[in-house]
Every structure is written in structure tokens, then in C-alpha cells.
Amino acid sequence: MSSYNELIKNFERIRNYMREFYVYGFKSRNDYDKKSARSYDDERRRLESWLGDYMRFERTRDGKNMFISIDSRVTVHNPLYRAFKAKSFTDRDITLHFIIFDILYDSTVKMTLPELLDTIDNEYLCDFPEPMVFDESTVRKKLKEYVEEGIICTEKQGRTVLYYRALDKVKINVDAVQFFSEIAPCGVIGSFILDKLSESQENFSFKHHYINVALDSDVLATLFDAMSKKSYITVTNLGRKSGEPKSVKLVPLRVFCSVQTGRQHLLAYEPDFRMIKSYRVDYLSDVKIDEVCENFDKYRALMNETQIHMWGVNNRKDVERLDTVEFTIRFEKGEEYIMGRLMREKRGGKVEQIDENHCRFTVEAFNCNELVPWIRTFICRITDIHFSDPFVDKRFKKDLKKMYRMYGIEGGAEE
Amino acid sequence: MIFSEIYSAYYNAVAKILSKVIEEDTTEKDLQNIIESTAFAESSLTILPALKSGKWQVINEELTTPILNAPTMPLTTLQKRWLKSLSLDPRIRLFDISFDGLDDVEHLFTPDDYVVYDRYLDGDPYYDEAYVKNFKTILEAIKNKTPLKIEILNRLHQPVTLNTLPIRLEYSEKDDKFRMISKGCKYGGTINIARITNIEKYNGSAITLTREKQTEYKVVTLKVYDQRNTLERSMLHFAHFEKQVEKLDDTTYLAHIKYDKDDETELVIRVLCFGPMVEVIEPDGFRNLIIERLKKQKALM
Numbered sequence: 001m002s003s004y005n006e007l008i009k010n011f012e013r014i015r016n017y018m019r020e021f022y023v024y025g026f027k028s029r030n031d032y033d034k035k036s037a038r039s040y041d042d043e044r045r046r047l048e049s050w051l052g053d054y055m056r057f058e059r060t061r062d063g064k065n066m067f068i069s070i071d072s073r074v075t076v077h078n079p080l081y082r083a084f085k086a087k088s089f090t091d092r093d094i095t096l097h098f099i100i101f102d103i104l105y106d107s108t109v110k111m112t113l114p115e116l117l118d119t120i121d122n123e124y125l126c127d128f129p130e131p132m133v134f135d136e137s138t139v140r141k142k143l144k145e146y147v148e149e150g151i152i153c154t155e156k157q158g159r160t161v162l163y164y165r166a167l168d169k170v171k172i173n174v175d176a177v178q179f180f181s182e183i184a185p186c187g188v189i190g191s192f193i194l195d196k197l198s199e200s201q202e203n204f205s206f207k208h209h210y211i212n213v214a215l216d217s218d219v220l221a222t223l224f225d226a227m228s229k230k231s232y233i234t235v236t237n238l239g240r241k242s243g244e245p246k247s248v249k250l251v252p253l254r255v256f257c258s259v260q261t262g263r264q265h266l267l268a269y270e271p272d273f274r275m276i277k278s279y280r281v282d283y284l285s286d287v288k289i290d291e292v293c294e295n296f297d298k299y300r301a302l303m304n305e306t307q308i309h310m311w312g313v314n315n316r317k318d319v320e321r322l323d324t325v326e327f328t329i330r331f332e333k334g335e336e337y338i339m340g341r342l343m344r345e346k347r348g349g350k351v352e353q354i355d356e357n358h359c360r361f362t363v364e365a366f367n368c369n370e371l372v373p374w375i376r377t378f379i380c381r382i383t384d385i386h387f388s389d390p391f392v393d394k395r396f397k398k399d400l401k402k403m404y405r406m407y408g409i410e411g412g413a414e415e
Numbered sequence: 416m417i418f419s420e421i422y423s424a425y426y427n428a429v430a431k432i433l434s435k436v437i438e439e440d441t442t443e444k445d446l447q448n449i450i451e452s453t454a455f456a457e458s459s460l461t462i463l464p465a466l467k468s469g470k471w472q473v474i475n476e477e478l479t480t481p482i483l484n485a486p487t488m489p490l491t492t493l494q495k496r497w498l499k500s501l502s503l504d505p506r507i508r509l510f511d512i513s514f515d516g517l518d519d520v521e522h523l524f525t526p527d528d529y530v531v532y533d534r535y536l537d538g539d540p541y542y543d544e545a546y547v548k549n550f551k552t553i554l555e556a557i558k559n560k561t562p563l564k565i566e567i568l569n570r571l572h573q574p575v576t577l578n579t580l581p582i583r584l585e586y587s588e589k590d591d592k593f594r595m596i597s598k599g600c601k602y603g604g605t606i607n608i609a610r611i612t613n614i615e616k617y618n619g620s621a622i623t624l625t626r627e628k629q630t631e632y633k634v635v636t637l638k639v640y641d642q643r644n645t646l647e648r649s650m651l652h653f654a655h656f657e658k659q660v661e662k663l664d665d666t667t668y669l670a671h672i673k674y675d676k677d678d679e680t681e682l683v684i685r686v687l688c689f690g691p692m693v694e695v696i697e698p699d700g701f702r703n704l705i706i707e708r709l710k711k712q713k714a715l716m
Contacts, residue, residue: 006457007425011418023650026660026668049457058659071657071673073585082424082455089420091470097426098433098473102482124481128472149421150492168489169516170498175554176510180501183588185529189497192422196430196488203557205596208589212654218417221493224524225416240644255524259588260533262651300527312532330715344535373688380708383715402691404713407706 004042006049007088012285014083015215017043018068019282021055022080022212025067028060050082072209076202077181080214081188085195095132096142099124100152101165110155110162113140174200182206185224185255188217210262215282222287223252223266230296231289233268238283245285248272251293253303255281256313265313269299276303278313308348311363312370323368323392327385328360329378338381345374358383368392379403416493428453428462433473434485441478496523505541509550531588538591539609549614550584553595557581562599562622566613567606574612578622584608604628631676636696637686639668645692652685669696683708 008014017040020027032040044066048055051068058065070079103111103119111119117139125131143163146152155162172193181190183206226233233252236245250268253276257264264281276299293299306315309322331338339359342351349363365371368387375385375396387393404410420426431449435441443463450459466474474480490498500522501507502514540546556563562580569575579597585605586593593608599622639649646668650660657673674682683704686693695702 006455006461007423023647023654024660025658026662045457049455052456056659058661060661062662067659069657069659072655073675084418085422085424085427086455087418087420087423089423089425091465093420094426094429095472097421098429098482098486101486101488102484105484125472127481128469128475130469132472149419150495151421151489166489170490170495171513171515173510173512176501176507176512177498179506179510179586180504183586184497184501184504185524186417186497188417189494189523193490193494193498195422195424195427201558203554203583205583205585207585207587209655210588210651212651221416221523224528227524227528228521254527255529257529257531258533259531260652261648262654307530310532340537344537346536347532372690376688376690377684379687380711381715382712385716399690400712400716403709406691406694407702407709409706409709409713 004045005088006046007086008046009088011083011087011218013039014043014046014086015285018047018080018083018215019212021047021066022068022070025069026065028063028065030063046086050086051079054079070211072211073205073207075211076205077191078187078211078214080211081191083215084188084217085192092132092134092138093142096120096134096139100139100142100146104152104163104165107165107167110164112160112162113143116143116163172197175203178202179204182209185257186217186221188214189221208259210259212262212282213257213264216264216284219281219284219287220255220264222289223255223281223284226252226287226289227254229289230292232291232293234288234290235279235284236286237279238285240280240283249290250279251296251299253300254307258312267303267313267315269302276306276315278315306366309364309366311347311365311367314365314367314370316366322364322366324362324364324388325368325371325375325386326360326362327375327378328354328358328383329381330358330383331381332357372396421488421491424454425458425462428458429466429471429473430486430488432462432466433480433482436474436478436480437482437485443478446478492520493523495520500524508541508547509554511551533589534591535589539593546609549611550593550608552614553581553584553608556616557583562617564615564617564619565606565611567610568612577606578617578619579604579606580622632673633676633679633698633701634671634673635682635686635698635701637670637672638663638694638696639670639689640692640694641666641668642692645689649689649693652689679704 029040054068054070056067056069099120100116103109103116113136117134117136120134143152147154151166153164153166155164174197177190177193181187181194182204184190232249234247234249237248238245248270250270252266252268254267255264256267256278265278266281266284267276267278270277306319309319329338339351339353342359342361346361349361351359351361353359363371368389369392372392385396387396428450431453432446435445435449446463447459450462454462465471467476469475473482495517499514499517499520503522503525553563560580562578565577565579566574567577579599581595581597583596584593585596595606595608597604597606639646649670653670653672659671661669663669686695686705687708695705
């Protein structure tokens with residue numbers, strides 16, 4: 001039986017736990033898979049260690065519920081990034097890391113593998129009571145990893161390979177990295193950069209800040225890499241309804257990020273269905289980059305053409321058969337800011353002022369159902385509304401009546 | 416791709432420890448402090464014994480090291496690619512940043528790969544030179560803790576002058592706007608940077624520094640009916656608030672959400688967007704705000 005370790009080898013399991021604890025937070029230990037009770041205890045302990053006071057608990061009749069509670073407006077650094085800084089390693093990994101970079105302290109120091117091995121043995125390890133012994137293949141493998149990471153370079157002199165530290169000419173602007181590490185995609189990478197610098201003053205805070213997307217950074221980075229290579233991917237997608245993981249082959253085209261719902265979607269061409277579909281990024285895992293897709297540019301052009309008709313992330317229907325939505329809202333004198341709200345939130349829609357108290361919004365979109373939550377934010381002002389999809393139209397009006405009933409407003413009785 | 420030990424808190428802690436040991440005589444307590452500030456709560460249980468016992472052969476039992484130089488690591492290709500991607504973001508104009516050394520590096524992502532589709536359309540003008548200059552002046556003032564004399568247009572479009580000490584910049588991703596949070600200003604401590612018409616260093620007599628306005632928090636309790644995937648949608652939607660959720664039965668949940676009183680109107684419309692799937696339970700004041708809107712709506716249609 002292996003003992004508990006604060007560090008982890010695989011990110012995927014903790015990604016799921018963190019999501020559960022952060023987004024929901026109402027499950028007790030018993031609600032998790034019974035077979036993995038030990039795993040639950042270990043993950044909970046890790047999260048307590050990484051996140052400290054952000055981990056909270058509540059006792060309920062079903063047991064102790066653990067959850068992560070963070071007001072992201074108050075927190076200047078995304079605490080969920082800490083999970084990405086908990087990768088396990090071996091004793092030999094860490095020992096070699098610091099010795100290699102000390103030997104290759106400067107880019108002008110260039111050494112062959114045997115020279116490196118000699119220096120490690122004779123100048124670094126010899127004074128330890130039981131010095132580690134590194135064979136050639138272990139050190140070569142580590143150097144190869146670092147070459148792939150771009151932190152060690154190689155140079156050939158005849159048949160000999162020389163290793164040296166990558167030259168670093170980039171000047172870091174700490175303010176920019178602090179800012180973008182919180183709001184740019186894969187911001188955790190910026191956080192890694194900040195970790196290597198000395199502490200500095202925090203000048204930024206963030207409102208409406210969905211820190212949960214951090215948990216998808218690794219998936220996102222691989223998707224971006226696949227897009228830059230114009231490649232197919234094979235990825236595991238967790239079925240939203242079935243709850244079952246399924247492997248799918250896709251051509252990733254663009255990531256759609258919402259700053260109002262906390263969700264990110266991948267829009268991808270699915271060859272099996274010959275269409276562009278959307279996939280929740282937080283439901284994707286185990287992304288493998290496959291062969292180059294010859295038609296990548298064609299699919300992206302199709303994406304660009306159709307994107308103007310997307311209100312949200314739905315791109316499934318035929319461009320010839322768009323839904324239409326039209327609604328009118330009333331505002332009083334002094335409430336002209338409502339027009340301003342419509343103008344800044346209209347996306348691809350059209351706003352026209354009808355008279356001094358009314359304006360009309362119209363849009364053509366793939367799926368008018370996607371507009372419903374936004375339209376509801378104008379409740380108290382809507383004077384008429386029409387969705388071309390009768391089902392959505394009927395449901396919108398029925399929901400309104402349901403709300404009247406829910407809040408005890410006269411006239412909301414069931415029909 | 417991202418999850419690698421070279422970025423780990425343990426490596427960072429050991430790098431700091433080695434720097435300290437190289438620089439001066441170090442006690443175990445010093446190492447403990449470094450671990451606590453750099454790694455996790457339980458990390459010292461692993462790092463210290465591993466270093467002292469020779470499991471990790473970079474420090475010996477006497478707390479000396481064969482390492483000669485304070486550890487550093489060049490930027491990885493991934494870090495460079497991420498930095499290069501920032502060059503395509505319009506907000507990068509707010510910072511004096513050079514991308515020298517990244518010429519041969521590919522972007523990690525470009526605007527073709529990534530789109531924010533629901534950001535408001537009246538975001539700050541990052542291509543306006545006056546705006547950029549004001550932003551930079553404020554950022555410098557925050558860093559140097561120097562007060563500023565600021566001219567803004569009020570709601571009636573009249574110019575107003577404020578003497579204030581900026582303390583940080585708050586950015587809203589949804590609004591795509593920067594706000595200056597400050598002290599010493601009688602009109603409230605939050606000013607939209609885009610509304611500033613003139614800004615200069617304040618050279619007058621010492622300004623009376625009011626305290627930073629303390630956020631007044633309130634809690635709203637919502638009943639979430641899990642139909643049409645509302646549980647997941649609402650929990651994600653409200654994820655950036657401090658919150659606590661209870662399960663009542665298989666389809667009903669209670670969510671307690673802590674919010675800034677100043678943002679109450681915004682929260683009211685955010686609750687409304689879930690329709691009959693989310694009901695305000697308490698406080699009555701918040702519930703009444705919803706009822707008020709529904710009554711008005713009913714009268715209209």
C-alpha cells in the first residue's frame with residue numbers, strides 16, 4: 001500500500017475533485033465512489049494542504065461536506081494554479097535538475113555528456129555519505145527532456161554533442177505578466193514565470209473573474225498546439241447526459257470563452273458527422289495530437305463564415321435556416337442607459353429606437369434558445385417578444401407565468 | 416504539456432533554499448520559513464527531511480551545498496510561446512513591454528484560436544493614446560504611492576477634479592474595463608479610467624486619506640431546481656462568488672451567495688436569467704426586488 005504524498009503524478013483525478021469542491025461543494029464523502037474512499041481522503045488532504053483556508057467544510061446529516069470557497073475579487077492570484085505546481089518527481093530528478101543547471105550556469109559553458117557525468121560525480125556528489133550514481137542513459141534522458149522544454153540546447157561538434165543552457169534574452173515586464181496571468185488563456189504559465197521572480201507589489205484585482213477555467217489549462221494548451229499544427233486530435237469527451245467518457249476524433253478550430261457563465265467550449269469539426277460541433281472544455285481530457293488535417297483552413301473558413309450567426313456556442317444548424325428573435329423593451333425618461341445596455345450587450349443583434357420610450361432588438365441566430373437567459377434580464381421592461389421557434393416562444397411565456405406563481409403574484413395561476 | 420515538475424512549488428522552494436544557503440549561514444528555521452512561503456502547508460514534512468537525509472543530494476546535513484550559484488532556469492519554450500501570444504492582445508499596449516528574444520518563437524494561441532464571445536462591446540479604448548497614458552500614469556502612481564490630481568466627467572458631463580491616492584487597478588473581464596481603486600476621494604474610491612479626461616501628479620498640501628471603502632457584504636439564499644441542467648449552469652455562473660451549497664433532495668439545492676451590496680442590481684438580473692429554475696428564498700428585501708420586476712413585467716405583457 002503506497003503512503004500519502006502531497007504531490008501527484010496525474011492531474012486528471014485532482015482536476016475532477018477540485019471542480020466538484022469548487023463548483024458544487026455539496027457532496028459528502030459518502031457521495032463519492034465508495035471504492036475510492038481512501039482516494040477521497042488523500043485528495044481532500046492534498047487540497048487542504050495546497051489551498052489552506054480556501055478549503056471549508058460543513059457538517060450535514062450526510063456527513064462532512066468539503067468545498068472550496070473563494071471570492072475571486074478579493075484574491076489577487078488564482079489559488080487553483082497551485083494544483084499545477086504539485087507534480088511529483090523522483091529524488092534523482094530534483095538532484096539532477098539543480099546540478100545540471102549549476103554546471104551549465106552560463107550559456108558559454110558547453111559540455112559533452114561524459115564531461116557532465118564526470119563533473120556530477122566528482123564535484124557534486126562525492127562528499128555525500130552515500131552518493132547517487134547516475135548512468136549515462138539517465139542523464140541523457142533528462143537532458144533530452146530539457147532540450148524538449150527549450151531550457152537546454154545542443155550543438156554538434158563533429159560526432160560529439162555539446163549541451164549548454166538556453167540563452168534567455170527575454171526581459172519580463174512584471175506588471176504585464178501579473179495582469180495576463182489572471183486573464184489570458186493558460187494564465188498559469190504566467191504564474192510559473194512570476195514564481196521565479198522575486199516578490200513584487202500586487203497592483204491588480206479582478207471582478208467577474210472565473211478562476212475555475214484554470215483547471216482546463218493543460219487541455220487548452222494542447223488544443224492550441226493542435227490548432228497551430230493544423231492537426232486532428234483524439235480526445236476523451238465526457239458525455240453530458242450519459243456521464244460516460246467517449247473517445248472522439250476532431251479538428252479543433254477555435255475555443256469560445258464566456259466571461260459571463262464560467263464556461264469554455266471548443267468548436268471543432270467532427271469528421272464522423274461532417275459538421276462543426278461544440279464541446280465543453282472542462283469535459284475534455286487526454287488530448288492527443290494526431291496527423292495534420294489537409295482541410296483545416298477550409299473548416300476554419302467555414303467557422304468564420306458561420307460565427308456571425310452564433311449567439312453563444314451553437315453552430316449546428318444550417319445557415320439557410322436561422323432562428324429569429326425580436327423583442328421590444330420600454331424605458332422611462334431618465335432610463336436611457338437601458339439603450340446603452342442593449343447596445344453593449346447586443347453581440348450580432350440590431351437595436352433600434354422606436355419612440356422616446358421604446359426600443360426593439362432583433363437578431364438572427366442558429367439557436368434562439370441561447371438568448372433566453374439574456375432576455376430574462378430585461379424582465380420588467382419587455383412589452384412584446386417573438387421567437388421564430390414556437391417551442392422556445394411558448395416555453396419563454398410559460399416560464400414567466402411560472403415565475404409569477406413562484407413569487408405569489410396574482411394572475412400567475414396554472415392555465 | 417503544462418503539468419511538469421520544473422514548475423513545481425517544491426523545485427521553487429529548493430531553489431530559494433539553495434540561494435539562501437549559498438549566500439549566508441542558514442538555520443533550519445530559515446529553511447522552514449522559505450518552504451512555508453513558497454510551497455504548501457505540509458511541504459516541510461517532505462522537503463526538509465529529504466534535503467537533510469541526502470535523499471535529494473543538493474544540500475548536506477550541515478546545511479552546506481556543493482551548488483555554487485544561486486539556481487536559475489531559462490524560460491521554457493511554453494513560457495516563451497505564452498508571452499509571445501500576449502503581443503497580439505490589444506491590452507498589451509498598456510504596458511511598456513519588449514518582445515525581443517521571442518522572434519523565433521511561435522505563438523501559443525492567436526485571436527484566431529480563441530474568442531471571448533460575450534464580453535461587452537463598450538470596453539476601454541486600448542488604442543487611444545490618452546487613455547494608455549493615463550493608465551500608465553496611474554500604475555506608476557500606485558507603485559510609487561504618489562497622489563494624483565484627476566479630472567473626470569461626472570454623470571452630467573460636468574468636469575470634476577479629484578485629489579486621490581490610487582491603490583490598485585481593478586479589471587472586469589465582462590465589462591472589459593479598468594477601474595482605479597483609490598483613497599482620499601470623497602466621491603467614492605472607484606473611478607473608471609476611461610472617464611478620466613486629465614491626470615497629473617498632485618503637488619498640493621497633504622490630502623486627507625480616507626480609508627479604502629470597505630465592501631459591505633450581504634448573503635442571498637437561492638433555491639435551485641435542477642431542471643434543464645440548471646444546477647451546473649447556476650453553480651458555474653455564480654462560481655466567482657464565495658458560496659456554500661446544500662442539497663435538499665435529488666433535484667433541489669440551496670445556494671448561499673455572498674455578494675457586494677453595491678452589486679445588488681447586477682445580481683438581481685443574474686438571478687432572473689435562470690427564470691423559474693432559481694428562486695430567491697431570502698432575504699425578503701432581495702426577493703422583493705425580483706417580485707417588483709415581475710409585477711412590472713406582468714403589467715406590460
